[in-house]
Structures are given as C-alpha cells and as structure tokens.
Amino acid sequence: MHNRTLRRVLSGVNHNAVSDPHALLGLHFVLVGILGVLIGLCRPFNPDNSRVFARLYGWPATWLMRLQVQAEVGPLFDQPRAA
Numbered sequence: 001m002h003n004r005t006l007r008r009v010l011s012g013v014n015h016n017a018v019s020d021p022h023a024l025l026g027l028h029f030v031l032v033g034i035l036g037v038l039i040g041l042c043r044p045f046n047p048d049n050s051r052v053f054a055r056l057y058g059w060p061a062t063w064l065m066r067l068q069v070q071a072e073v074g075p076l077f078d079q080p081r082a083a
Contacts, residue, residue, distance in 0.1 A: 021064050021065060024064050025061060025064055025065070028060055028061060028064065029057075032053075032056045032057050032060075035056060036053050036056065039052060039053070
C-alpha cells in the first residue's frame with residue numbers, strides 16, 4: 001500500500017478506544033449480559049433478578065454517559081394507602 005492509502009485507512013481507526021464512551025458502553029453491555037446470565041442460572045425464578053439486572057445495566061451506563069438522573073417521587077408517597 002502507498003503511504004497515502006495507508007493514512008486514509010488508519011485515519012478512520014480510533015486509536016483512543018479506551019476513552020470512547022461508545023466502546024466502553026459496548027463492553028459494559030457484553031460484560032453485564034454475561035454476568036446477568038450467570039446470575040439467572042444461579043438464582044432461577046427469583047423475582048428480584050429483573051431489579052438486579054436493571055441496576056447492573058443502569059448505574060455504570062449512567063456514569064459512563066455522564067448522566068444525572070433526578071426523580072421526583074414525593075407525590076407518589078402522598079397517595080392514600082390501599083385497603
């Protein structure tokens with residue numbers, strides 16, 4: 001290959017993939033998927049599994065994307081109790 005062609009090919013490659021949030025999110029998705037399967041096999045039919053999976057996916061992903069989530073749950077607690 002000529003130098004110009006090689007430069008064009010290499011210019012599309014991200015050499016700093018560790019700091020790329022999309023690459024880290026992809027890696028996070030794969031690792032949590034594997035961990036989720038292991039938890040599902042160790043604790044089958046546990047109703048809390050979906051909450052555990054949601055936390056495994058959610059907390060690191062919000063940190064990687066630099067998101068801040070603020071939930072207003074005050075009105076939910078002010079509801080009258082069920083009978």
